[in-house]
Amino acid sequence: MNVIRKISLAAVSATALASAAAAETELTMYYPIAVGGALTEVVDGIVADFEAANPDIKVNAIYSGNYDDTRVRALSALASGEPAQLAVMFSIDAYDLIEQDLIVAYEDIDGVNPDWLDNFYPALMANGRIEGKTWGIPFQRSTIVAYYNKDQFRAAGLDPEAPPKTWDELISMGKALTNDDTYGLMIPSTGYPYWMFQALAIQNGKEVMSDDGLTTYFDDEAVVDTLEFWQSLSQEHGIMPTGTVEWGTLRQAFLEGQTSMMWHSTGNLTAVKNNASFDFGVAELPANVRLGSPTGGGNFYVFKETSDEERAAAMKLIEFMTSPEQAAAWSIATGYMGVSPAAYETEALKSYTEEFPPALVARNQLENAVAEFSTFETARVREGLNNAIQAALTGTKSAEDALGEAQTSAVRLLRDYQ
Amino acid sequence: MAEHVNIERRRQAIYGWILLSPAAILLTTFAFYPSLATLWSSLFSRETRRRPSEFVGGENYTDLFADPTFWKVVVNNLIYAGATIPISIAIALSMALWANSKIPARGFVRTAYFTPTVLPMIAAANLWLFFYTPGLGVLDQIGSLFGLPSINWLGQPETALWAVIIVTIWKEAGFFMIFYLAALQTIPEDLKEAADIEGASRWTYTRRIVLPLLMPTTLFIMVNALINSVKLIDHLFILTKGGPNDASKLILYYIWEMAFAFFDAPHAAAMTILVLVVLGVVAGVKFTILDKRTHYQ
């Protein structure tokens, strides 16, 4: 099957050389959304527009679920010889993808203009720039924002236009908002606990990893402090439920009024907007020492096992999808960010943000955003951190012990890469 | 004459192997060869950009033994087996005794017991997610009627594994009930009549006559339940993903995670071999000791 494909490709390129006719290039792209549903239609629409503009390229988009599923799916396909030329995968998978020699840097693809790489928000490029090269182009990107229930703010006698700006306000307002039916705040601690934790740590003035992906700072005093602060939200201040808070069902809990504030991805914005039966607001995360949130979400990667034609076609697709107009349309449909300043200059996004200002919060927050947590062996190092966070939040271990253990195991995992 | 027998014997041998060949080829391809290949690859290090794969002997195994997560997962799986096997057998037995006795609405009762068996584990997990979700879930709603606080069943290390165990029991008890029902129907009616004449109570009859007669079935179910305690992990993908803090992670899930999420096939292979060894011991015990003692088959 593969051989036949190769032969036919060779035949196609041979005829192309002979007649200079437009050869059809076929691209398989893995994409991290569930198949079917509203988002699929949006991506299908973009792809259809692209194919209409480029009749010589056929795009086969494979929707494969969430980020973890998509990575597993795409890499399984590559490992078993199925075609795949590009994918949108977790921005933080870059180290592992490089280490397994699966992706190619954009600087090494013929015809990529280095200036084009500067079109995007630098904060969104941070996760993809490794060892002096660019491996990921941002597309489905987010930051964490605070959603809050304005009705409940009013009911608690708080100003609905003044969400908490500092940790102290977060606690005092949280207390005012907490009652028998409602918690003041929920920060999810399953799914992506490390992401939320990183936001808190940045606000507390400390990054949890170095820029080269080789060192983690889990046992740093400020980091331990951060986890103790998170613990205290439920254990000391009682404004958050004890145990872990489910990532997947949190949006529902917020929509049901079970919590007055939730921290979640901007990717939820459109869904919250469509389903909230109350007046809600979106705010940047509060600060302790400084403001901050990690970025999140998916980047375009181009796989190494690709022909020059396929790479050229893939680049056309990526340039098309990240163009200001498409990025704007995507942002409006989902709540994810427009990836370049130019996207926010388009008519479509301008009028949308005028009418619905919360759509700008994530972008504004980019000023203070840092790269999402990512190291070599990232899946396992991250798992260690996730476990430490959950152990501390569920009261199994003290913050210091839990993070100390995570640090020890991270050091062990990263030793081979020093 | 002797020659004729010889030819006949040879012919039978050829027929035998021809008949067996599809099974032999498939079993070799998907069971025996992969087992050996797993053993082989468990002796090599993982290949990365910096370091090619090399022979490391037992290093992957010592890594595992030094890995606290591995031990946690082993203990979890022991608890999982230790809870699901006896509890689901006990429930299955009660179900069978009830479903076999004259009680009102017996048809409904039987159907209710057996229904979970025909559901995919993934679907079952979705149903139970609705039960367990804190604040919104059925359990919490019921609890709040009695003024109980909201309990985060899947989000606490003390309860997460048990939440998973309950789903497993719910899923498999009805299946085991069928086997008990089958066995109960082979018990002759006159035994019951004789017991009645002797004036034995129902409980005595059950304990002294029914249970011993059900022994072979119980052993069969036990082996099945044991195998299930290794392979029934689908619901983890929906309910907990092994969390929080690995509190509900089971071995097969960890193997999957190691191989397909961490891309560390050698360690996954080493773990697979350990599981196979345990299963091999169970198989040995079953075929040699148990089968002889119970005259089962």
Added chain:
Amino acid sequence: MSGFSKHIESFGALLLAVIWISPLVFAFWAAFHSTSDAVNFNITSPWTLDNFRTAWEGAPWLRYFLNTFLLVTVILIGQFFVTTLAGFAFAQVQFPGRDFVFILVLMQLFILPEVLIVENYAMVSRLGLFDTILGVGMPYMASAFGIFLMRQAFKGVPIELHEAARVEGCGWFGILWRVYVPLARPTYLAYALVSVSTHWNNFLWPLIVTNSPDTRPLTVGLSIFGAPENGVDISVISAATMMSVAPLLIAFLVFQRQFVQAFLRAGIK
């Protein structure tokens, strides 16, 4: 006294039945109500089909159904073929090494395909069967359980019938096809039920070897549908769950008696 304890027992049996069925009932109820009504238990709230509409549009369910159907069919045909031949060989043919090979086959009862996912995945890829329905089904075709079952069934066939057919000039395969297979029909039926319900519900292995909606069975589709990036909607998930279990569940409820009888009759004990 005995009457009283009998009532207690009946009550216990009924209570257990209600508990056992309640997750399904709740999900059924939730599937027909808006999410907000479902999580707040507004018993009197209006019924709606919206969740089913949303769920139906959310994934190519028909395709998933078809895949699952093809998968269980392919597996069943393969299993019938392989286990019939092997079961017959073990039951009625004398050849050297038979007992040893039989023990090897029984070993496979414990070398679970589920445990060998890593190498089996590599094997299926090598054979070019990754992301094909055949690739999902192949590892299950030589089922030790099935071989064992067929062997038992064939052993119960009276040798006179075998001889009679031979006298009439039937070859080995003719005897197998005309005498043994028809007589083992109840075993085939029971085995088919077990096989179909097992593979209809199988998840881990299909999760690993399917990669696209064109091959993905219902269980994998349901799990992906149920775990989107940004959060779940309980009523819609319930609706999707109901949809995906409905065919097997309805078949079970309609054919319940036959279903259970088949289990019992096949002597799977």
